[in-house]
Amino acid sequence: MREFVVEADGGSRGNPGPAGYGAAVIDPKTGETLAEAAEYIGVATNNVAEYKGLIAGLRAAKALDPDASVRVRMDSKLVVEQMSGRWKIKHPDMKPLAAEAARILPASQVTYEWIPREKNKHADRLANEAMDAGKKGRQWEPSRSTAALDALDAKAARVVGDAAAGAAKTRAALAGRGPAGEAVAGEAFAEPSVAEAEAAEPSVGWGPADLGTPxxxxxxxxxxxxxxxxxxxxxxxxxxxxxxxxxxxxxxxxxxxxxxxxxxxxxxxxxxxxxxxxxxxxxxxxxxxxxxxxxxxxxxxxxxxxxxxxxxxxxxxxxxxxxxxxxxxxxxxxxxxxxxxxxxxxxxxxxxxxxxxxxxxxxxxxxxxxxxxxxxxxxxxxxxxxxxxxxxxxxxxxxxxxxxxxxxxxxxxxxxxx
Incomplete structure (x- = not known):
């Protein structure tokens, strides 16, 4: 039996707001991306977009091999716990989406795993590409190669990690600034964008530790x-x-x-x-x-x-x-x-x-x-x-x-x- 990893994500800029999802089917042995899917879905919540990403990923896996075992990896605790049967599905918008996802492949072929957001960058990138395309009135199209974009993600993670480690060691020198950016009210619990991470330059002497997303x-x-x-x-x-x-x-x-x-x-x-x-x-x-x-x-x-x-x-x-x-x-x-x-x-x-x-x-x-x-x-x-x-x-x-x-x-x- 073939094995696939499905990584899926969804996002909403406003929750509810302009939303999109992304999903990738990956060969766990080689790390090769076998299929990608992404779509702008109009105004929706984060959770609806997450479920839409799951559905697209499962469908893509089924199209490749309907008999394959699939390990779904997502950073949505809600979707993972609900689809695993550990949490009840209370919200009326979630019930039909969960039922649709459950019908795609037999339950015996699918397992679910929660992963931190920083380990779900591939699907997150696809979801953001879909939302960016929707904002411009276009459909999503694959952009640069997965390898190149994953390398960009890794670089951004290293830069943010270096900055965070340095801030921890030099609090006095960085008074008023949090480890991942300025502590302004409007962005007080927002994560840095990839563009912001690329622009950051670690100071001389800061270690290479990556502290990850807090x-x-x-x-x-x-x-x-x-x-x-x-x-x-x-x-x-x-x-x-x-x-x-x-x-x-x-x-x-x-x-x-x-x-x-x-x-x-x-x-x-x-x-x-x-x-x-x-x-x-x-x-x-x-x-x-x-x-x-x-x-x-x-x-x-x-x-x-x-x-x-x-x-x-x-x-x-x-x-x-x-x-x-x-x-x-x-x-x-x-x-x-x-x-x-x-x-x-x-x-x-x-x-x-x-x-x-x-x-x-x-x-x-x-x-x-x-x-x-x-x-x-x-x-x-x-x-x-x-x-x-x-x-x-x-x-x-x-x-x-x-x-x-x-x-x-x-x-x-x-x-x-x-």
Missing amino acids: ATFVLLRHGETPLTPEKRFSGSGGTDPSLSPAGMRQAEAVAAALAARGTVQEIVSSPLKRCRETAETVATRLGLDVRIDEGLREADFGAWEGLTFAEVQERYADDLSAWLASTKVEPTGGGESFATVARRVAATRDRLTARYAGRTVLLVTHVTPIKTLVRLALGAPPESLFRMELSAASISAVAYYSDGTASVRLLNDTSHLR
């Missing part, structure tokens, strides 16, 4: 609850309030903004209701599923839950003063100290960066976990928690590289709410 955490604070405007303590030990009408509007606004940016690939949420509601609103817009992680819950404020700062000061003045003086002090009644929360959040960060290496993940969580992630990324002292502003439904972003370097790319962006 795990990027887009940190979203939940929308308002009835307690938010009154500035009441609202943690894990309180009433678990839902979003207010204003909070729901904020969630819709941030969902639209994230869809326009089109970079989020996964969504992970705190188990508390206000975060789950915010996350589900975004997930519906992006066509993604929400994974719950206990490590993202807010601190437990003990007896202070539901009280304003003034009320706590009136009833528990000494305890409040001690809490403000040290992150190791718990709130009255057995709540969590900030030091305890920091250990929990750090463990969650390490687990999620390992799971989502090379991915852009939306973490829907609370004030304390977000401030803690930013503080740890900056190496700032614990008291810096009291010196950050974090509005409801605000977006922050931190990128984590394979050598442990962290780059804060955005903090408290609320432009989507204005």
